[in-house]
Amino acid sequence: MNICMIGAGYVGLVTGACLAESGNEVICVDVDARKISLLKKGEVPIYEPGLETLIKRNVKEKRLTFTTDLATGVKNSLIIFIAVGTPPNRDGSSNLNYVYEAARGTGKEINGYKIVVTKSTVPVGTAEKVKMIIAQEAKHPFGIASNPEFLKEGAAIEDFMKPDRIILGVEDSMVEELMRELYAPFVRTGNPVLTMDVRSAEITKYASNAMLATRISILG
Ligand SMILES: NC(=O)c1ccc[n+]([C@@H]2O[C@H](COP(=O)([O-])OP(=O)(O)OC[C@H]3O[C@@H](n4cnc5c(N)ncnc54)[C@H](O)[C@@H]3O)[C@@H](O)[C@H]2O)c1
Numbered sequence: 001m002n003i004c005m006i007g008a009g010y011v012g013l014v015t016g017a018c019l020a021e022s023g024n025e026v027i028c029v030d031v032d033a034r035k036i037s038l039l040k041k042g043e044v045p046i047y048e049p050g051l052e053t054l055i056k057r058n059v060k061e062k063r064l065t066f067t068t069d070l071a072t073g074v075k076n077s078l079i080i081f082i083a084v085g086t087p088p089n090r091d092g093s094s095n096l097n098y099v100y101e102a103a104r105g106t107g108k109e110i111n112g113y114k115i116v117v118t119k120s121t122v123p124v125g126t127a128e129k130v131k132m133i134i135a136q137e138a139k140h141p142f143g144i145a146s147n148p149e150f151l152k153e154g155a156a157i158e159d160f161m162k163p164d165r166i167i168l169g170v171e172d173s174m175v176e177e178l179m180r181e182l183y184a185p186f187v188r189t190g191n192p193v194l195t196m197d198v199r200s201a202e203i204t205k206y207a208s209n210a211m212l213a214t215r216i217s218i219l220g
Contacts, residue, residue: 001182003027004073006102007084008035008066010046010156011119011149015083017051018160020058022185028066029073039066050157070102074109079182081147082106082130083119094123103130107137115175117145121205127169127198143175146198148205161186166193169201 001024005016008030020026030036035045042059044052058064067073074080084098099120106116116134118127127146134142146169151159166183170176176195183193196204 001025001079001178002077003182004029004077004080006030006070006073006080006082006106007098007120008032008039009083009085010048010153011151012081012083013039013044013046013055014048014051014151014156014160015081015119015149017054017058017064018157018186019182020061020064021054021161024063024182026058026064027073027076028064029070030066030068033068036066036068048153048156054157070105071109074106074114075111077114079115079117079178080106081117081119083149086120086122094121096122096126096129099126099130100133103133104137107134110134110138110140110142112140113142114140115143115145115178117147117179118202119147119149121148121209122146122202123206124199124202126202143170143172144198145170145175145179146201147179148201150205150208162189163187163191165191167201167204168193168195169198170195171198 003019003024003026005012005028008028016026016028038045044055082099082102084102086094089095127144131144148167168179180193187193
């Protein structure tokens with residue numbers, strides 16, 4: 001499948017490289033021109049075991065490319081992941097401006113049926129807001145999904161390639177079918193793809209983070 005990954009940060013690069021490794025054509029888009037220029041030269045801006053090898057192999061096989069041009073990414077892809085940063089605001093809430101900016105840009109460039117997936121960690125209701133923003137701009141039908149990421153830095157490739165479970169929030173069966181197809185190579189060992197509505201997927205990520213934080217603070 002043709003995939004666009006908006007945000008070539010930690011999550012975007014790991015997800016993009018792993019999806020390319022499973023045979024998809026992935027275009028990573030980032031607003032950071034310096035980062036994209038490094039990646040184009042084969043330099044990986046973050047350290048994560050196995051990531052550089054994976055990126056180099058998939059770039060060589062022409063399944064993984066990098067650009068600052070959102071239009072190229074969106075127009076050439078069926079599934080568009082939003083994996084941009086969501087830094088904390090002063091009050092501790094997430095700054096969703098990058099997410100909304102990516103959604104607005106995506107909506108403007110949609111040139112046929114697309115699925116737009118929120119991968120960034122976002123509060124409940126964000127996917128619906130993303131849908132509204134895209135709808136204001138888009139001239140073609142599209143579907144949305146919420147697919148939070150659970151990878152741990154230091155074991156990110158392993159976590160992505162062999163996930164305990166994949167959380168998929170969807171609104172319709174076509175989106176579910178295509179997303180299941182995309183993830184099929186990663187769940188061959190029988191780990192589940194848990195589908196639910198988009199709000200449930202969004203709260204699952206926060207519930208999981210809260211559980212992990214509680215476990216660490218109690219057990220050390
Ligand atoms: N790092 C982790 O371990 C981890 C794990 C799970 C979930 N998450 C979540 O995933 C999301 C991304 O995290 P990260 O660690 O990859 O962040 P990051 O800061 O490493 O990368 C974010 C990237 O998005 C780019 N960006 C910002 N706005 C953009 C736009 N409009 N278009 C294109 N690119 C844009 C930035 O230039 C940057 O390269 C966050 O919501 C984070 O909470 C992170």
